Amino acid sequence: MNHPDGSASFAGLRLPAEVLRTLSALGVREPFPIQAATLPDSLEGRDVLGRGRTGSGKTLAFGLPLLTRTAGRRAAPKQPLALVLVPTRELAQQVTQDLAPYAEALRLRMTTVVGGLSIGRQTAALRQGAEVVVATPGRLHDLIERNACRLGSVRITVLDEADQMCDMGFLPQVTDALDQVHPDGQRMLFSATLDRDVDKLVGRYLHDPVVHSVDPPAGAVTTMEHHVLVVHGPDRYAVVTEIAARDGRVLLFLDTKHAVDQLTRHLRASGVPAGALHGGKSQPQRTRTLAQFKDGGITVLVATGVAARGLHIDDLDLVVNVDPPADPKDYVHRAGRTARAGASGSVVTLVTAGARRETSRMMAEAGVEAAVTKVRSGEAELSRITGARTPSGTPLDGGPAAPRPKNTNAPFRGLGTSKGASRGTGDKSRKAGEARKLAEARKAALVRRNG
Numbered sequence: 456m457n458h459p460d461g462s463a464s465f466a467g468l469r470l471p472a473e474v475l476r477t478l479s480a481l482g483v484r485e486p487f488p489i490q491a492a493t494l495p496d497s498l499e500g501r502d503v504l505g506r507g508r509t510g511s512g513k514t515l516a517f518g519l520p521l522l523t524r525t526a527g528r529r530a531a532p533k534q535p536l537a538l539v540l541v542p543t544r545e546l547a548q549q550v551t552q553d554l555a556p557y558a559e560a561l562r563l564r565m566t567t568v569v570g571g572l573s574i575g576r577q578t579a580a581l582r583q584g585a586e587v588v589v590a591t592p593g594r595l596h597d598l599i600e601r602n603a604c605r606l607g608s609v610r611i612t613v614l615d616e617a618d619q620m621c622d623m624g625f626l627p628q629v630t631d632a633l634d635q636v637h638p639d640g641q642r643m644l645f646s647a648t649l650d651r652d653v654d655k656l657v658g659r660y661l662h663d664p665v666v667h668s669v670d671p672p673a674g675a676v677t678t679m680e681h682h683v684l685v686v687h688g689p690d691r692y693a694v695v696t697e698i699a700a701r702d703g704r705v706l707l708f709l710d711t712k713h714a715v716d717q718l719t720r721h722l723r724a725s726g727v728p729a730g731a732l733h734g735g736k737s738q739p740q741r742t743r744t745l746a747q748f749k750d751g752g753i754t755v756l757v758a759t760g761v762a763a764r765g766l767h768i769d770d771l772d773l774v775v776n777v778d779p780p781a782d783p784k785d786y787v788h789r790a791g792r793t794a795r796a797g798a799s800g801s802v803v804t805l806v807t808a809g810a811r812r813e814t815s816r817m818m819a820e821a822g823v824e825a826a827v828t829k830v831r832s833g834e835a836e837l838s839r840i841t842g843a844r845t846p847s848g849t850p851l852d853g854g855p856a857a858p859r860p861k862n863t864n865a866p867f868r869g870l871g872t873s874k875g876a877s878r879g880t881g882d883k884s885r886k887a888g889e890a891r892k893l894a895e896a897r898k899a900a901l902v903r904r905n906g
Contacts, residue, residue: 517613532584533602578598706775833845
């Protein structure tokens with residue numbers, strides 16, 4: 456396992472002149488550690504297993520050798536020569552955008568194959584010929600089933616976020632694709648978190664892989680601060696609203712689509728420019744919301760875990776786990792949306808007193824030591840840590856202003872309240888209402904009888 460200092464230069468890595476000129480034109484001067492570590496082996500055609508934290512430059516680490524080793528070849532219709540598999544649409548688009556200048560310099564055709572967009576257009580692009588395909592497993596599977604794509608000519612295959620690709624939801628389609636690519640081709644697996652789950656793919660598909668693990672885990676990144684804010688349950692909604700109203704961008708993570716939509720509506724009614732991102736949105740909606748967040752049209756992105764990977768936003772200095780993740784790997788990937796490429800940032804996790812122990816255990820497994828602080832809405836300590844402030848209260852979409860949350864409110868659905876608990880509370884209220892109506896009906900009938 457290598458731990459290079461990243462002192463090598465791109466010029467010394469035998470990259471094509473076209474690539475070196477493009478790197479220089481884009482202001483990319485020196486390779487990041489994960490790039491310096493893996494490029495010599497990947498350019499030689501060896502199978503590579505690479506771990507580098509989010510924002511560490513993994514896309515160029517696998518993308519430059521993939522493009523370099525494919526350059527000069529021409530794909531037949533429906534038969535790509537190189538394949539990058541990723542778990543989310545956002546990551547697919549990010550990878551394509553990052554590699555496009557280098558592909559263009561090498562005269563390679565790239566196409567992105569993801570759900571939520573026209574399968575007809577993707578079929579047409581493959582029919583015209585594309586040397587490099589960046590795909591999510593589900594849509595690639597659909598195209599293969601339609602005989603619109605054949606993988607037998609693929610000589611280089613990359614799995615980005617390889618650990619997530621081992622989840623049972625992805626694994627059958629991933630292994631199906633790997634079974635179809637050229638058996639003697641090169642395979643590269645990259646992720647911020649490589650663990651035993653990845654062994655399923657390594658043992659079956661990689662031949663004598665070299666392993667490179669560089670960069671510290673999330674908990675050791677000196678430019679990233681971690682905070683656990685212990686909040687009173689009914690006050691949590693007010694705390695989140697004040698954090699969202701800060702001066703600067705913030706990414707809020709919640710567990711469910713319903714909770715994301717509900718919080719987004721509340722924030723906009725409170726005068727906070729927020730947008731929602733989750734799997735229930737159409738791809739054009741998701742793309743538009745991300746673009747607005749990147750260009751400052753909205754300052755708050757409220758999202759499910761779909762935004763935990765493949766999302767790169769410059770100058771994003773605060774990530775808030777409104778609902779704490781249960782899995783330490785999810786924490787690492789959520790945290791990785793900030794403090795990218797040497798920048799600084801903070802990760803804040805909100806917990807109630809009752810959930811504190813469970814969250815502390817999860818963070819310890821993620822290798823994170825966090826400062827723990829009890830806070831209430833409106834307090835100076837909350838503002839000091841997060842920049843929280845009182846929202847304007849002027850609705851952004853018309854309609855009445857959202858009422859300011861009070862500490863006596865019931866906990867907001869999705870903000871630390873389990874779905875089961877929410878349903879239970881609703882069931883109790885509904886049953887109580889039905890019993891009340893039944894009693895009133897009986898009383899009315901008795902009055903009529905006696906009257």
